[in-house]
Amino acid sequence: MxxxxxxxxxxxxxxxxxxxxxxxxxxxxxxxxxxxxxxxxxxxxxxxxxxxxxxxxxxxxxxxxxxxxxxxxxxxxxxYPTLGSFQGVLGWSSSGQYEKEVAKADAETKPLYDKYLAMDLPALAADKEGVETGKRLYLTYCMQCHGADARGGKGFPNLADNDWQWGSDPAQIVETISAGRMGVMPAHAQVGADTIKDLANYVRSLSGLPADSLRAAKGQEAFNSVGCSGCHGADAKGMAALGAPNLTDKVWLYGGSEATIIETIAKGRTNQMPAWQAFLGDAKVHVLAAYVMSLGKGGESK
Ligand code: HEC
Ligand code: HEC
Incomplete structure (x- = not known):
């Protein structure tokens, strides 16, 4: 008050x-x-x-x-705190009570999380009970953005496939969840509408989608000359360190239609995965990483 x-x-x-x-x-x-x-x-x-x-x-x-x-x-x-900013002689507050309850719950679950934290990620990802715990955490903290089935949506990556924007190593997944990620695809309107259309056709051809072959050939040249390859790689297979997606697969963060790709290239995209370490702590991040790994395993490899 x-x-x-x-x-x-x-x-x-x-x-x-x-x-x-x-x-x-x-x-x-x-x-x-x-x-x-x-x-x-x-x-x-x-x-x-x-x-x-x-x-x-x-x-x-x-x-x-x-x-x-x-x-x-x-x-x-x-x-009790009733009269304006007077705190009450008991010093009670709703946030104080909340913190006490959280501390009590944390103390109760600590032995369990300590056990999980001591297990390495591949082992935990194969542990039925650990994955169940991870799933409960996922449904509380992650579902709003990535979906209950973890298949994502436009702008929110599918976590249940084997395609990784920010890397599939256990350490990379932990880093993604702990510190968050910020994907920045710069706008390229300055290269001109015609070149952007060439580039879009090239990107579609990389995924085996129907494309104008003349434009795709010109787009391939532009891909290197305007600097797309600097982030997505000369082979367009992406770069995990920058979160630049693999453009040669059929997995799309925003969509593979010519119009959507043109929009991505012309206007750019900025996307953020929030950081969780400060809020959830290392042990919960560890369990969540194991859950995410368990989803990717055996998912459709693309
Ligand atoms: C506010 C929305 C939001 C929430 C909540 C959220 N994420 Fe994300 N997450 C994103 C976005 C957006 C990206 C993609 C970032 C980018 O494009 O650079 C992402 C990316 C990821 C990736 C990287 C996927 C890849 O292919 O490399 C993982 C793993 C992930 N999130 C796991 C989680 C987990 C686990 C939680 C719950 C603790 C969570 N996310 C909660 C929005 C969210
Ligand atoms: C500075 C690094 C950088 C450069 C340069 C760059 N990109 Fe990107 N690109 C990214 C990142 C990072 C993302 C993912 C954005 C996100 O997380 O939302 C992305 C996303 C994309 C996507 C969306 C893929 C999907 O799955 O929907 C396409 C298409 C794309 N880039 C094509 C291009 C083309 C063509 C060029 C050259 C004109 C280019 N990029 C230049 C970093 C870059």
């Missing part, structure tokens, strides 16, 4: 709370001293000739319940 942008809200909360409690007390007090009407406790309202409305005070025990709620609220205001 201490992060109000200015004192106004601090006092707003304090006054609102205080006024509510005082108002409740006043109402209770006024009810307690309601004079017992001497006209046989009626309000004087009569219906159907004999039906009279009585005006008796509430039963004592009932009133006491209300008094107790007022006392309870006062005690609560002193103990």
């Amino acid at each position: 201490s992060d109000f942008v200015n004192q106004f809200w601090n006092w707003y909360v304090i006054l609102l709370t205080a006024i509510s409690i005082i108002a409740c007390s006043v109402v209770l007090w006024s009810q307690n001293i309601t004079p017992v009407s001497d006209q046989a406790h009626t309000t004087g309202h009569v219906w159907d000739e004999t039906l009279e409305e009585y005006n008796n005070p509430l039963p004592k025990w009932w009133m006491w319940l209300f008094h107790i709620t007022v006392v309870f609220s006062l005690v609560y205001c002193v103990l």
Whole structure:
């Protein structure tokens, strides 16, 4: 409660709370001293000739319940953070409670994760229980982007195949998940629409897709002269260190239609895989890497 942008809200909360409690007390007090009407406790309202409305005070025990709620609220205001930025004498906070619970859960699972961390990745990727744990972590942290089946989508790589943009070595996969990755394909609009079309046809021909052979031949030349090969390699098989994808396979991050490839080349693409080490810690990253490896294994090799 201490992060109000200015004192106004601090006092707003304090006054609102205080006024509510005082108002409740006043109402209770006024009810307690309601004079017992001497006209046989009626309000004087009569219906159907004999039906009279009585005006008796509430039963004592009932009133006491209300008094107790007022006392309870006062005690609560002193103990817990209720009044503006006042922290309460117990020093309780919801984030503090959350951290305590997380620390407790971490302490409970630590022996298990320590065991996993001691196993090398290929062994863990073959361990049924380890993979199950990895899958649960995956479904919590990774599914939003890579999909429940890990097959990805446009701009989000398929993790269940054997094609790796950033490398398939256990160390590379751990690095990808720990530190994140940022793929930058620069825009090449400056080379001109015609050359971009040639390049797109060349890229399609590399994957065995229908392409204009004349344009593809010109595109092959341009591929080296405008510097595509600097990142994707002279053989266009990609470069894991830069995250430059292999262009000779049929796996597409953005799509293999001529129009999509032209868009990729002309406008460029920037794509980011978030870093997880700081949030999840080494052991969970290790287990996730094993899970990802277990998916790639036996997937359709392309
Ligand atoms: C916010 C979306 C997002 C989340 C969440 C996310 N990723 Fe990614 N991930 C990406 C993107 C985007 C890329 C591709 C980066 C690029 O193109 O350079 C990627 C790439 C990867 C790669 C590299 C694939 C390759 O072919 O080299 C791996 C492995 C991976 N993610 C695993 C994970 C794991 C494990 C998690 C859960 C801890 C996760 N990702 C969570 C967006 C996400
Ligand atoms: C500075 C390095 C760099 C250069 C130069 C470069 N690329 Fe890329 N390219 C990348 C990276 C990195 C990606 C992946 C982007 C991502 O992760 O989103 C990419 C992605 C692509 C894709 C998308 C592939 C898919 O699966 O959808 C195509 C097509 C492509 N590049 C073609 C080219 C062509 C043609 C050229 C030359 C005009 C070129 N690139 C120049 C780094 C580069």
